[in-house]
Amino acid sequence: MEYVDLICRFTTGLVFLAAFVGKLAGWAAFRASVPDLAPGLPPTPVAVAVVIAEAGVVVLLAVPMSVSAGYALGAGLLAAFTVAVWLALRRGTSGTCRCFGVTATPLGFAQVVRNALAAAVAVLGWAVHAGGTAPDLAGVVLSLAAAATLASVLVFFDDLADVLKPMS
Template sequence: MTYIGITSRALLFAVFAMAVRGKAADRDSFASFVSSMTAMGLPAAFRNSRFAMLVVACEGSTAILLAIPSTLTGAIGCVMAAGQLVAFALAIQVSVRSGGDTSCRCFGASSAPLGTPHVARNLVLALCALLGAAATLAGGALTAGPLLVGGLAGLLAGFLVTRLDDLVALFTPLRSSR
């Protein structure tokens, strides 16, 4: 397995694990996620707790598949991640186009409204997932060096991706109210 495959899988694992944690940490987190789907202006079939549970279950299943040190399960996890990320990008785009003004509940509570940067983030992650699937299938045996370096790099990158809204807010200059 190559560094690219391991790094991609670790990055995606971190993203999907943090997404599950943010949405299903407690009843309030889950209720906020369900209400955000309504605020996004999605069709009625996608605005209920059953569909929200399905989303969380798919994200959790993807994280588990990505963590299993097997070529086949890793590649399947990457493909599942790519499909979900494209679906999330489409849902966010629907919300943005309809003028929805809901905050991002991708990884739990956030004050950042959904927008084009969230669509772009998900599409870039989907490309990373497809690259990860290809690298996982093309890679060789799993060895300690690539596992350690690629795994740590991917986990760090995944953590930064999940905190992107916070990092942008941290480095955005405050506007004066003159």
């Protein structure tokens, strides 16, 4: 299970790192998208809090003694993001998903699915995390490769969903 933990840890960390870097790179656009997902809340403080929390997930997952806290924070954020997108869709909001900063994908069910899948990865990692074991280097490299693949699928989920849509 140590390799499942590593895959989940690397995947969750990479997804949040991509989100953090993307939001900083497209800060103005990300900040402008906040009212669509968090109506009534002040956009700048919410945007700052999201970016700080995402960086926190990466740091917590990188420090062996705080991995469980990183999984918990990551899963909690992803659950909140899932609910925020779901509610925005129910309200009929026609905003954009700036989840990874620079892209401007219209809000849709794909973000709900993506966030729920990413949350499931974080919860699985938290559930199997035992800590204290020293995996071999080959296992770490394979886990990192698997995580990079899975993280890429999650980060580019909107694009994949768009490509896989039936043509009308």
